[in-house]
Amino acid sequence: MxxxxxxxxxxxxxxxxxxxxxxxxxxxxxxxxxxxxQRPRAMIISCCDSRVHVTAIFEADQGEFFIHRNIANLVPPHKPDGQQHGTSAALEYAVTALKVANIVIMGHSSCGGVQGCHDMCSGEAPELEKESSFVGRWMDILRPGYEKVKDIDDRTERLRALEQQAILTSLENLMTFPFVVEAVESEKLSLHGVWNDIANGELLCYDPKTETFVPV
Known part of the structure; x- marks a missing residue:
């Protein structure tokens, strides 16, 4: 090489x-x-963004987290089609081989991937609509989330809502994987969604009872 x-x-x-x-x-x-x-207690699925430092935020030691990073911390739906699926492979290994007790989806503020999805879906980024765009096709996963927030008038609030939709979309997609469903239903695995505000260090966790993100 x-x-x-x-x-x-x-x-x-x-x-x-x-x-x-x-x-x-x-x-x-x-x-x-x-x-x-390794015997990690949790799998963390976070964004590739260099400002998101998962181990620092949770003060984790080596061997404590099984970490997978991708654009906008997304989990795709279960799709065993014989193709290469990096996130799905990491998820399968974490649950079936490492038997992690927790999966945490961690989103964050000012996410470039989420903004790309927003701009693509609103017609502001036609380059991402091209079939050849890896980013665009990956952000297709979040299109349903965009439909839920597109009518929010304020752009800043709309983007934050879409960042949190990325977390919720991933949590929903996790439950399309049979091995995740089995582990959750047998109470061997718990799913969690958190959103980090990079500027002020705030961490919000999704509360299914109120269907909102609340401070940790």
């Missing part, structure tokens, strides 16, 4: 710093993780 290049200097330097401090001070813990394998 002649196009591959050495690691950027700043990343190499940061690695050396980590190896000399964090790793060096916790060698026994890392060796235990390597020898005993």
């Amino acid at each position: 002649k196009e591959a290049k050495p690691l950027p200097a700043y990343l190499a330097t940061r690695y050396q710093g980590w190896k000399a401090t964090t790793y060096s001070e916790n060698k026994a813990w890392y060796r235990r993780l390597a020898e005993e394998g």
